[in-house]
Amino acid sequence: GQQLNQSPQSMFIQEGEDVSMNCTSSSIFNTWLWYKQDPGEGPVLLIALYKAGELTSNGRLTAQFGITRKDSFLNISASIPSDVGIYFCAGTMYSGGGADGLTFGKGTHLIIQP
Amino acid sequence: NAGVMQNPRHLVRRRGQEARLRCSPMKGHSHVYWYRQLPEEGLKFMVYLQKENIIDESGMPKERFSAEFPKEGPSILRIQQVVRGDSAAYFCASSPRQVMGQPQHFGDGTRLSIL
Numbered sequence: 001g002q003q004l005n006q007s008p009q010s011m012f013i014q015e016g017e018d019v020s021m022n023c024t025s026s027s028i029f030n031t032w033l034w035y036k037q038d039p040g041e042g043p044v045l046l047i048a049l050y051k052a053g054e055l056t057s058n059g060r061l062t063a064q065f066g067i068t069r070k071d072s073f074l075n076i077s078a079s080i081p082s083d084v085g086i087y088f089c090a091g092t093m094y095s096g097g098g099a100d101g102l103t104f105g106k107g108t109h110l111i112i113q114p
Numbered sequence: 115n116a117g118v119m120q121n122p123r124h125l126v127r128r129r130g131q132e133a134r135l136r137c138s139p140m141k142g143h144s145h146v147y148w149y150r151q152l153p154e155e156g157l158k159f160m161v162y163l164q165k166e167n168i169i170d171e172s173g174m175p176k177e178r179f180s181a182e183f184p185k186e187g188p189s190i191l192r193i194q195q196v197v198r199g200d201s202a203a204y205f206c207a208s209s210p211r212q213v214m215g216q217p218q219h220f221g222d223g224t225r226l227s228i229l
Contacts, residue, residue, distance in 0.1 A: 004156075006156075031217075033217055033218075035220075040222070041222050041223075042118070042120075042205050042220035042221050042222045042223050043157070043205070043220045044220070045217055045218075045219060048217045088156055088157070090156075090157075101147055101149070101159025101160075101161075101162055101170065101172075101173060102147075102149075102157070102159060102207075102218060103159070104149075104156030104157045104158070105156050106154075106155060106156045107154075107155075107156055
């Protein structure tokens with residue numbers, strides 16, 4: 001089956017630093033999604049990417065859909081304490097009438113030291 | 115996450131009992147997905163349903179697990195004769211249509227604990 005390798009597994013950074021994480025896939029996707037999950041809650045959608053090479057921003061977050069369609073990265077600029085959490089990448093292939101569930105990475109734990 | 119409603123938030127069962135997890139999708143969403151998350155893991159797709167139809171159950175264990183999304187009421191994930199290994203967080207997601215540009219939105223999950 002499809003596998004997503006997400007790295008790094010965890011990050012310990014200082015408040016104000018920039019953060020970068022990425023995902024690579026063993027197969028191509030036509031949709032990449034980035035979610036954030038806080039303890040005891042469900043994943044919250046941060047950014048959705050639908051086109052190879054696409055670069056999309058959401059406030060301090062920027063994500064790119066890799067040109068090979070097998071990878072994506074997420075950057076967070078000027079981190080703040082509320083950025084703490086687990087970030088997941090997810091990919092899927094939408095096709096005419098297709099119904100793939102999302103394939104998730106194992107997550108990047110972001111820990112911010114004040 | 116307030117849009118997708120899951121209940122109960124926590125469920126404790128003894129081995130051999132049945133567990134029923136409920137999911138009400140966001141208003142206007144007719145597509146429901148169930149995922150399972152083990153500690154320190156990402157979410158794993160289980161099943162995708164539209165009203166009264168199972169579209170893709172490729173991630174569902176072959177035995178003891180079933181799902182439905184009736185014409186009226188919430189989607190139900192049912193686990194019969196639960197075992198310790200069923201302990202996990204179960205998440206439901208919904209989308210208005212299964213097309214590009216309509217990403218899935220998740221509920222806050224049901225934490226299932228098996229004694």
